[in-house]
Amino acid sequence: MSSNKCPFASGSITQSGKSNTDWWPNTLNLDILHQHDRKTNPLGSDFNYREALKQLDFAQLKSDLIALMTDSQPWWPADWGHYGGLMIRMTWHAAGSYRVADGRGGAGTGNLRFSPLNSWPDNTNLDKARRLLWPIKKKYGNKLSWADLIAYAGTIAYESMGLKTYGFAFGREDIWHPEKDTYWGAEKEWLAPSENDNSRYSGERDLENPLAAVMMGLIYVNPEGVDGKPDPQKTAHDVRETFARMAMNDEETVALTAGGHTVGKCHGNGDAAKLGPEPEAADINEQGLGWNHQEGNGLGANAVTSGLEGAWTTNPTQWDNGYFELLLNHEWELKRSPAGAWQWEPVAIKEEDKPLAVDGNGKRNNPIMTDADMAMKVDPEYRKISERFYNDPAYFSEVFARAWFKLTHRDMGPKACYIGPDVPKEDLTWQDPIPAGNTAYDEQAVKAAIAASGLSIAEMVTTAWDSARTFRHSDKRGGANGAHIRLAPANNWQGNEPEKLAKMLSVYQAISDEHNLSVADVIVLAGNVAIEQAATAAGFTANIAFNKGRGDASQDSTDVESFSVLEPVHDGFRNWQQQTFAASPEELLLERAQLLGLTAPEMTVLIGGLRVLGCNYGDSKAGVFTDRIGQLTTDFFVNLTDMRYEWLPTGDNQYVLRDRASKEDAWQATRVDLVFGSNSILRAYAEVYAQDDNGQKFVDDFVSAWSKVMNADRYDLAS
Structure with missing residues (x-):
């Protein structure tokens, strides 16, 4: 056998040829409906995380996490002997990927473990935080998901440094496969500047929906300024837009920015060019870790992460009001970090107000501010809030604690999903509270x-x-x-x-x-x-x-x-869209189906049923391939697959099914209707329901999919 010939049949395992989408890029890709198939879950279909979670020793877990915070490991030493800053950044970056427009991202699934998030430039060295948590995950096993642990670690880090937190809820269930079809932007490179042709911006500086971050690979804004060019007022615009898309108002934005930077530090004391590749690109012997320093000395005081270097406050392992004390009471000037990144440093500062070096050598270094921090001082509205927080530290702590809770729980859904001893009793409007309904009726x-x-x-x-x-x-x-x-x-x-x-x-x-x-x-x-x-x-x-x-x-x-x-601006199930979009009607249908949690077969059977029941928007006849409107028949699929008809375009997203013999128009259609005959996978499903022997199966499957949609939000039934 030739040494360079693949030992597997046709080279299918190790040799990469063109994929179907490479050969036919315009084919409707149904992968978004196939995510998180149960075959990817090693715990099996019978495993119930909510039931397992109820057996968790919550008090012992908290104790273990507090102990971990000061148990510095030589392979990744803790700054000032405390991992709090690292854990908070991990939690923040997991939760901060949430965007309100489509509800995707966030800390609710443990997706920080997988690509692309585990290898985003903004998440550099968070792989180390997850490895530090591994002994705790190993200990508690199936009773504690990675998603819950990642969210909880930052909360306990704050508690260990003196913050009275608002509360915490467990109940996040892990996914086991990358959410590869989540749209994170159209850029073809990390951190592409906004002047690039593939930028996510248009107009003056209008950020594309549903995106929240300013660049591919960032959680929110560039810490050095817009496109890496310092200008706090311009950065303030980006901060306000980004945080609004994470469902935060101005007060919450200032609180989160300040609270996130009250503890910990930035790392840029070295040459970023000497870092190895990110986890997804690293060699197999790196065992899932990335950004490792090629000369072996990128630890502790010499770590390189964001490229900025320094702490924001005098006491970076204590919850206090030091952030506003330094920000508002000093003048700041632009400097370059050792890694070459732009950062702001005080023009003059007392030696005792400088933070100590992380390695305990007794030396004190300048504090720093990012361009986003300076926006809290320069922007008039942010400045008012900053001064209010500075003058009322207790109020700042309360607002931050509530905003942190919102950040880490925004994608968890209603309180019926919350489990644990620290669940707040208060109902919050952003939780969309709903009172229990009566069940004692006929x-x-x-x-x-x-x-x-x-x-x-x-x-x-x-x-x-x-x-x-x-x-x-x-x-x-x-x-x-x-x-x-x-x-x-x-x-x-x-x-x-x-x-x-x-x-x-x-x-x-x-x-x-x-x-x-x-x-x-x-x-x-x-x-x-x-x-x-x-x-x-x-x-x-x-x-x-x-x-x-x-x-x-x-x-x-x-x-x-x-x-x-939550307002729908398109709904293929009702054959309606409010306007023309860059995406095709059938792609918009997949978007809605995926958000509803539907599989491709469930989407198919619902379309067929809703059409024959006459449920189109505005009583449109498009896709209503039946003379028996209001009867739950398979007529949609029977007539769609009937070769007596040809399918002819008549206008923008408008088609007719014309009788080949009589040349008379039989039915109207849209792309959403015809895709179930043109796409090979969807046609396979459609043919099942068009068969003469599957009328009752169609009804049964329609009822099952219908009930799934009607009960999708009944988390109270599982508690």
Whole structure:
């Protein structure tokens, strides 16, 4: 056998040829719906993290973490003998990847362990923090997820340095595969400046949605300034936009910036060019670690991470008000760090106000500020808040503790997902609080009232769908529980067809009042009634299990601004989009399906069912390939795959199915409809439901997928 010939058949394992998407780049990529397949989970389908977590010794875990903070290891020594700053940065960078526009990112899944986040330039040396935590993860095993441990380590670091934290909740379940289809930006290089053609900016400085960070590879802003050019006022613009996209207001932004920089330091005491590659590119003998110094001396005082060098405060292992003391009471000038990065240093400072060197040699070094820190002094609004915090340290500590809790819990969803002894009792508006609903009512009597209401099948199914489709699996927000569709802003969203919705809600409110159940339960139950009627009309059986107990949110408990980001501006399931987007209609459909937590087969069966039930926006006939509207038939798939028809474009995203023999137009369609016949994978699913023997299977699968969407936000059932 030739020594250079691959020993595996066709070289399929070790030789990389073109992938399908390389050969056919315009093919719809369904990978976003295949993420986190259960086959990637080594714990098995029977493992229940919430149940395992309840056996965790929370007090001992806290004790172990506090001990770890001062147990310095020679392979990665702790600054001043305390790992607090490193652990806080790890937690901050895990949680800080959250963006409010689509709910993706955040600390809720442990995705910091995987690419690309584990190898982002902004996450340099956080691999060391996770390795320092490994003995604790090993000890507690399946009772403690990496996601919870990563979020908890920073919180306990603050406690160990003197901050009274607001609380902490466990309950984050690990993923086991990179979220490779999360859109982090279009750049082809790390830290690409905004003047590049592939920048995420347009106009004056308009950041592309749904992105939050200013560059590929950063968590929020460039510490040296916009595109690495110091200018605190310009940086203030970036900070404000970035933190707003992490769901933070100005006060929370100043608190988090100051609180994050009250402890720890920046590392840039060396030549960054001598660092080895990031973890994903490192040699196999590095065993998952990256950025290792090629000369072996990049430890402790000589570490290089951000490239900036120095601490922000006089006492970097203590929670105090030293950040504002130094920032506001000194003049600052631009200097270069030993690694060549721009940083701000005081023009004049007393020796005793300088922080000690990390290696304990007794030497004191200048404190430093990043361009983002200087923005807290230069920007007028940030300056007011900074002065308020400086003059009231207790208020600063309280605001920071609450903002830190929000940062580390924003993507966890409702309080029903929270577990542990330190869960705060207070309900916060950003948690979208929903009261428990009544369960002591006669379900059959309510179903009878719904059936006698005179509402159509399409109306009932559509209202239930519109109420539930706001759910985002990414951060567990939205959904049918709470019936937010009744309240501002959702009751006026264009995609909810406000006039039709108002009619439906008046009927549902009357049923709610008469039978003493929430409007939220009425909405979902009415959708179920309609589907059961539609199945019966088609000659099939549909018995949909119903979970009582949804509550009705109040207008006072609804943060209108925060809730506005859930507004749908497209919904392929209802064959509607508000405007033209850079992404194709079928790509937008995948986006919504993935946020709903649907698989590709579930997406397929829901499309087929919603079409024949007549649920299109504005009563559009596009994709309604049936003469039996309102019956739960397989007609969508039968007619889509029928070769009697040819498919002809008639305009922007408009098509007709034309009878080949008569030349008469039979049906209207959009790209979202036709992709189920053109894409080879989706066609395979469509053909299953087009078969003569799968009518009841279609109904069963539709009911299963429908119920999944209707109950996606019922975390109260699992607690």
